[in-house]
Amino acid sequence: MRCTIVNRVIHADSNTEWHHATELADYLARRGITVTRVALREPGQPDAPAERNLHLLPRHYSGKHKIRRLLASLLEGRRLIRHALKLDHGPIICMTDPPLLNFWMARETRRRQIPWIYWSLDLYPEAFAAAGLVRRSSPFYRYLQKTVEGNAPSHLLALGPQQAAHIRQQYTPSPGASILPCGIARTPDPAAAPEWARAEGKIILGYVGNLGEAHSDTFVEAALSCLDPKRHRFILAASGAKSARLRELAKDMPAVITLDSVPREHLRFIDIHLVTLLPHWDHICVPSKAVSAVCEGGSILFHGSRENDNWKLLHDAGWRLPPEEKPTSAMKAFFEKLSPGSLREKQQAARKLSSDLLAIRDRAFDDIYRKVKELQ
Template sequence: MHILVFSQYHTNPDCPATSRHYSLLAHIARYHRVTLITTRTWEQQRLTQEFPWLPEGVEMRAADIPYHNRMGPARRVLAFGQYVAYAYREGLKVDKPDVIWGISTPLTAAWVAARVARRRRVPWVFEVQDLWPSFPIAMGAVPAGWARQRLFALEKSLYQSAAHVLPLSPDMTRYVTDLGIPAAKVTTVLNGTDLDLAARATDAAVAALRQEYRLEGKQVVLYAGTFGRANDIPTLVAAAEELAAQNPDMCWLFMGLGYHEPLIREAAARCPAIRLVPPQPRHAVFTWFRLAAVSVVSFLEMPVLDANSPAKFYDSLAVGTPVIVTNQGWTKAFVEQHGAGWFVPAGQPDALATKLLELLAQPEKLQTAGQRGKQAARQLFDRQQIAHTVKQVLEKAATLR
């Protein structure tokens, strides 16, 4: 079977990114022919050269289209449009596929997958990584009312035209079915994590990292990910400074890049307990999570963000580090159900500092929660199992002609 994949951003484990689809494509390509239409955006951002850029068996067609998080809305829209034009042309040139897999975000990548599927008269599967256009609209990136209406109409039409829909969280699934899409046509496939890479976070690797970064005797709090507008970073910085004044053995690491990096850099300059760590390759990030006593997964208090499926949530639990979440959605329900973490409302630095102070004084409680999270991760977050589910959905969809 030939599977044609539309994904604007391809990464591998040498990149400072989740590399979800690297794992999924590697599994699926063992059974089927896979052609990926993407861009070279991340290829120049590799931090190491340990992994091949493409999984074995995957064919790639890639456009040189610049993109980065510092781009404004207009420049991002241009990049999305350039990918659509390239992907549409290439999608009509490749050997006819049996099924098409369209991966959003952005929504335009799913749209071009649907267009090519219609033109070539093959079924397509829609993977929903984030709720677009709800997220950019909530963040004020689409001010015109007519544009918002058009985008919502486009979104619903894509759900309707897809043979199957793959949301990355239970809350996303609920959102899709609430639009009238039959539940039988929707399968939740969690973002998940790479348990083989998590196994690299050994005691020796953690000890070496502690020594290299002079963290011996420190209780580490970790935020790893994008420093974006949606991530409530000012709250974390304020909580870190408050906590540092009360717990001299605490060190809060902020690992990543993004909009709020200057804010973190300024805080680190005035508070030695706050450190800014550069982005790490995918295969190394797990040791940083295991080094931490607790990690924080934060978002602004917006209903659309409650549905998120953040990689750092899965990665932390996979190595036995409990998580504090700040959104009200399924991650809150998950950590409470499994005893793998805690909830603190977004935008409340005092409450976050108080909870962390309480937890850091109870290392046994942190360890117990971490072990519960690790057990849940083994059962529910393995990307090899998720890849098998995606493969089955694609195989079934290919029969719906």
């Protein structure tokens, strides 16, 4: 039995989507399925990969120019899918990086009647519309969406039940679905706590990861403005389009420690992880930082809608600030009510949810094994 996984990058790495792809490939291999991986060659990778079933294709462009990068992504996505189809190594599990990889998958497999499994992460072309790059009413967008919806996958692997329902209603017939939130893992206890974790009884809050188009920087700014240096410490390890302004704002704040990144094994030392998603990005994105935080025993402060999968899955381990409320007023009210007892309750709930999430991952992997076997 064989199958193929296609994505921009597939190897063990700190990036959670790549990690899950490698985990799934290893799991399927242990169950007797030969897994071929088709990806793009990253800078520094050898031309000839050491692994027999890993196919690395050259990248068209590795720079930061937005238009060139978008055009390169379109070409790279087509090459990845066509290469996977040419190999003919069983059903194809298609992820969503580079953008519109699912478009090429739907377009190319419709003519050839090849079964495929849609592993949805960020949704395209919907993300282009949410970012304001294209109008949903434009002919170009309608063509992309019609093509994606015109060839239903044999199965769906979604980030949560809300995203799964959102995608399934686009297809006729509606595919079956399994749930695999991005970010599920549990790291061993670190040898020692980082220096910033020695907080002398203060509550440690943090924002770790991307702060981009889909996120509210005003929410994070409100948190920074409400900090009490005697009671709080804030770890700011943000990257992305909206991070520079906050880093500049925080550089003279005594309660804030600015870092380039936080290793996964150190997430447990942050008591409350801030997570944000703008409502018009619901189901298009499901921030993995919330899942990663809860898996490591941390609580979350979620700024987003009730309909987002982060809140649906993880609400026992956190608090929610409605995005329609003024962020500074909502944050002040949150800090006034926050107590050591309520924090302990949320962290205890996170530890239970961590075990539940690992079980969800195992069920999803088993579902995909059974589906791949069925599609042979």
